[in-house]
Amino acid sequence: MTDLASRFHDAPLDTALVATLSAGGLTPARVDDADRAQVDAWLGAVARGFLDGEPNDQRREAFFDHTAYRRKIGVYDTDAPQPLEPVATFASWGAALAVPGGDLPACAISAVTVSPTHRRRGILRTLMAGELRTAAEAGFPVAALTVSESTIYGRFGFGPAAAVADWRLNVRRARWTGPAAPGRVDFVTREQGRALAEALHERVRPASPGELDMPRGHWDRFFGTRPDAEKPELLRVVQYASPSGEVDGIALYTVTENEDDFTESSLGLQVLLAATDAAYAGLWRFFLSMDLIGTIRAPGLAVDEPLWWMIADQRAATITVRDHHYVRILDVPAALAARRYDVADTVAIEVVDPLEIAGGPFVLTTDVDGAGFVEVADEPPLGLPSLRLGIAELSALLLGGVSAVTLARAGRIETDDPERIARIFQTVSAPRLSFWY
Ligand SMILES: CC(C)(COP(=O)(O)OP(=O)(O)OC[C@H]1O[C@@H](n2cnc3c(N)ncnc32)[C@H](O)[C@@H]1OP(=O)(O)O)[C@@H](O)C(=O)NCCC(=O)NCCS
Incomplete structure (x- = not known):
């Protein structure tokens, strides 16, 4: 953890935040990352807030193991029948945001929930304003988050700073016209892919404004290499290696068979990291020439993806652009x-x-x-x-x-x-x- 990140993690709660919530009969508190019962109760509230089921033991344990670096706030209602379960949650941590030609410390925010029993009485407003003040005082020049709904965060000064494109590609119409890459594409295990991902993402990030350094625990979740991973057996990983043997790209995907017509099966691309243009071309060409795949779904691509210029028929791609990364300048x-x-x-x-x-x-x-x-x-x-x-x-x-x-x-x-x-x-x-x- 950087000095800034650890200073922020341990900072006391904003006094106005405490005063406002206390006046409403609520108790805000920092969750003790070393207290399993507190963290479990907090995670349970987050899961319910995001319409998930109750977390099982594996999920609770993995969450406990991976998220001590996050500053977690719980808001408690001591009059409720379950007073140890927070009625609101908020998490944030010190991250790094790539900006054009540079990198900026960012306060990343997640797990923002208010229980349906306590909604629309200003709890989010109080938490957000207080935590942004604390982040600014600690020295973060920006805060950032991804959102469940576009309409929530503009009022707090967040702007949609990086949009993404979700692609649905008709493979047979598309036809590859891009260059042939000189390297090779090979299957690797999920564990090997996981081991390569972190460094590759950091190689890619400086040239990709808007990218955040990957939160701890995410790579293991994506690659199915943590005990609470869902259906890891469906994940496939390929790497692209240059002629000199350097691994410059990896991709993680799943395939869904179409039992009515095997040649119309679909592929879902979860991760594609390419540190060189050759790796980009090599991996995309691999996907566009796979037998039995009629459709590729690739969410979260750039809105100016070179791939659009590497296919014979641009109308083979149905591209949905949406708001994604919200940034809030604090300094x-x-x-x-x-x-x-x-x-x-x-x-x-x-x-x-x-x-x-x-x-x-x-x-x-x-x-x-x-x-x-x-x-x-x-x-x-x-x-x-x-x-x-x-x-x-x-x-x-x-x-x-x-x-x-x-x-x-x-x-x-x-x-x-x-x-x-x-x-x-x-x-x-x-x-x-x-x-x-
Ligand atoms: C979104 C959520 C955190 C809001 O909490 P809340 O305590 O009810 O919000 P507040 O009462 O503090 O409302 C603050 C402002 O945001 C607005 N707002 C709250 N939720 C909103 C929503 N879902 N969409 C649009 N505006 C919303 C309120 O109208 C209010 O506006 P105003 O101050 O300009 O009048 C809560 O509804 C929730 O937990 N939703 C499910 C989980 C989720 O989507 N979390 C966000 C993750 S990115």
Whole structure:
């Protein structure tokens, strides 16, 4: 754990958070990661909140073993018949978010639930505002999360910063027209795939703004290498090795047989990591030439996937684009200075933050080397191109996932020169996050 991550993990609860919930007769508390009964009760509440069944012993044990690094908050109602089971849950931890040309410490948030018995009395609002203040005070420049519903988090300043594309590909129509990769594709065991995944993901991440470092325990869940994995026997793993023997890519998938017509079976791609263009071509070509597979489903791809230009018939792909990775800037100067820019310019930015954590007037200057510098201004400076926007919209611009021209036309930002602002924030490729957390 980094210093920042461990400082945040151990930080006391925000005083306003405690005061507000206590005034409503509730008791917020940090869950003791070493206390199995507390963690079990907390996990039970999370599972119910996400409409899952009661966790079995294997699931409880695996959760206990893998998640001590997460700061877990429970909100307890001592008048309830089961007072040890929280009526609300919230987890967060120190992560690393790839931004264009850099990496940024991020407070990752997950397991946000409020019991249906206690909904819509402001518990989420109080938890979120308090935990974001604590994250900002600890020193996180951004917070980030993936969402069950798009409509929940904008009010707290989160912007949809990286969209993803879910692909459904008609394999026979698609026909591979991409290059032939020089390396080889081979099957490996799930354990071998798991062992390769972490380092490959970290190789891929710097060139993929929007990707978070993988939360501990996730790789084992994906590859079915932890005791609570569901149906691990259905998972298949292939690797791509370059002619020199370096493993530059892996893919994890399942196959569903079509008993009415075996040639129309379908393949579900769970993970595809390619650290080189050759590995990308080698793995995709492998999938597009598999016998008996009529359809490939691949969720969570980039919205500008090169694959679209490697098939003969682009209409073979049905692509659904959706919002996925939400980012919330907590410190404007630190967040904007962490990324690279392609043009040198200066702009006056006035940021409005509904939670009053990160708003204010700023001046962003980008130089010819791609660095960005932010000064806190006393008031919006005159004589510069100006940009006035909410913290959610600035967070959406941070990774280059949307053009300022689009946001201006949508009435989401105010600026006297949308095209100039768009050129400052634009990036060469679309951001992406390839998993949920
Ligand atoms: C989503 C959830 C955490 C909300 O908790 P809550 O304590 O009822 O929310 P609050 O009362 O604090 O509401 C805060 C604000 O969010 C809004 N809101 C709450 N849930 C919402 C939802 N599902 N969709 C849209 N808006 C929502 C409220 O209307 C309120 O808006 P306002 O302050 O602008 O008037 C809760 O309904 C839940 O646990 N849902 C199931 C699990 C889930 O989806 N969790 C989110 C995981 S990403």
